[in-house]
Amino acid sequence: MERRGAAGELGYRNLAQVLRHAVRWDLKTARLWVERAVALSREVTPTGALLEAELPVTAGVVAEGALSGEHVSVVAEVMQELPAEVERSVVDFALDHEPAAVRAFGKELAYRLYQDDPEPREIEPLRQKNQLRMQWSGDRLEIWAKLDKVAGAKFEAMVDPLAKPRPETPEEGPDLRFRAEREGDAFAELIDLVARADQLPEHGGEPVTMVLTMKYEDLAAEVGAAGLDTRERVPAGEMRQLACTAGIVPVVLGGRSEAMDIGRKTRSFPPAIRRLLVTRDRGCAFPGCERPPRHCDAHHVQHWADGGVTSGHNAVLLCRHHHTLIHRSGWQVEMVAASPVFVGPAWLDPGRVPRRNLLHAA
Incomplete structure (x- = not known):
């Protein structure tokens, strides 16, 4: 095969x-x-x-x-x-x-076979590749990285001043954090500094954005939790703290707080519709896929070239791999009760049973 x-x-x-x-x-x-x-x-x-x-x-x-x-x-x-x-x-x-x-x-x-061969001549060492691995463990993100000399030196220079022990004060006493804790806090502070920069790359036409979704009533009453696009939960109190320095975009599902249909004017999806898709699909909508929204494109269910409109009711979030699969294979996607469902090709599923992504389901 x-x-x-x-x-x-x-x-x-x-x-x-x-x-x-x-x-x-x-x-x-x-x-x-x-x-x-x-x-x-x-x-x-x-x-x-x-x-x-x-x-x-x-x-x-x-x-x-x-x-x-x-x-x-x-x-x-x-x-x-x-x-x-x-x-x-x-x-x-x-x-x-x-x-x-x-x-x-x-x-x-x-x-034993090659021990008598001449030693290979020394060659110019290749530039080391930067590596980063991230994995969620419970409610904590574990990070492992290897950086080349230049990138490593830059990172160390940025973290070092933020990781110095706090000055001893009568109120708080000495800084009792271990070095790893101080450097971890410094890394988190560095993330906040970068998030406030004005030259960040974009995802789907918007600046890099962390999306937390919760009911406004819960946010005001400090109850419940907000949902990240990684399916993690953030307590309401911490959400209110984040909201002090963040923009709040109200999304009313099924309502008309923003224009969610721009008809045939353009093929590209504006930020307002993409925010709706992030809230509804919470990542790649293909069954079994765990890719978060930042790795996804907006796809026209009825292709724009075939007369499909650019609207939240005719769109679905798909990662790059499954976006390509929908265009090139026998897989089909359609909207049922305002949610995307997928039907496999006949050779894979003769019964053509509709499937949903249950990993992102509310």
């Missing part, structure tokens, strides 16, 4: 995305299965010639059911650094050991 281009025929980016919907695998699992299949299967060329698999010895043993999928992945990994004639040795070792041991065996074998 991978080699004949089945994914493109169905409107998908790659075969792993097809398997994700067809058999409900995680994307990582689907990619592993495709990679293993490519390594183990023969190929027929356009002229009819038969090409052996990349790992012919492994393929034969797998056909007998003697190796697990994890073993196949590790054998393929270590064979990238080894000549083809030692595959039998690696497979024989894999038949008696767990995958982690096979990886160690492969490294040792590569060392």
Whole structure:
């Protein structure tokens, strides 16, 4: 299926995305299965010639059911650094050991094979890439980062003065925060400073914005909680504090506080309609997708080129991947009771059952 281009025929980016919907695998699992299949299967060329698999010895043993999928992945990994004639040795070792041991065996074998080779000449080191990972753990965002020398020095220079211990005062006494706590508070203060800058990038035509949604009556009475677009909750008291330095945009669902329909005048969605979509969809509306609103585009349910109007009643938030999927595949989206529902292609769902994204449901 991978080699004949089945994914493109169905409107998908790659075969792993097809398997994700067809058999409900995680994307990582689907990619592993495709990679293993490519390594183990023969190929027929356009002229009819038969090409052996990349790992012919492994393929034969797998056909007998003697190796697990994890073993196949590790054998393929270590064979990238080894000549083809030692595959039998690696497979024989894999038949008696767990995958982690096979990886160690492969490294040792590569060392023994190449230990007498001349040392590679030194080359100009590549510029280190900046890395950042963010993950919610409960109600806290965990951040891990690696920055190159220049970016790291800039960040340290900005955080350092904000992280100094507070001066001791009779009222508060000495600053008892640990260094990690002081630097964490400094990082949070730095975020506030950046948020007040006037040269931030935009999302969907508006400056970078944190959207919190709650009833006005609850906000005034300091009860309940506001909802972030990440589905986290912020207590009403903290919401009122944020509102002291933030703009408040009232959104009346089903009301007419703002113009939510601009007809055929333009294809692009103005900020007012996008705010409505953020409030209603809370992220990518495609079933099972967790992408937040800042990663989404506004999509015309009835395409603008086909006469569709630019309005909140004819729009849905979709991440870039699912936006492309809707345009190129057999997936369809329609509005039912003022909410978007999706219908899969016939090959995936012969019953054509409408689906909603329950992850973002109110």
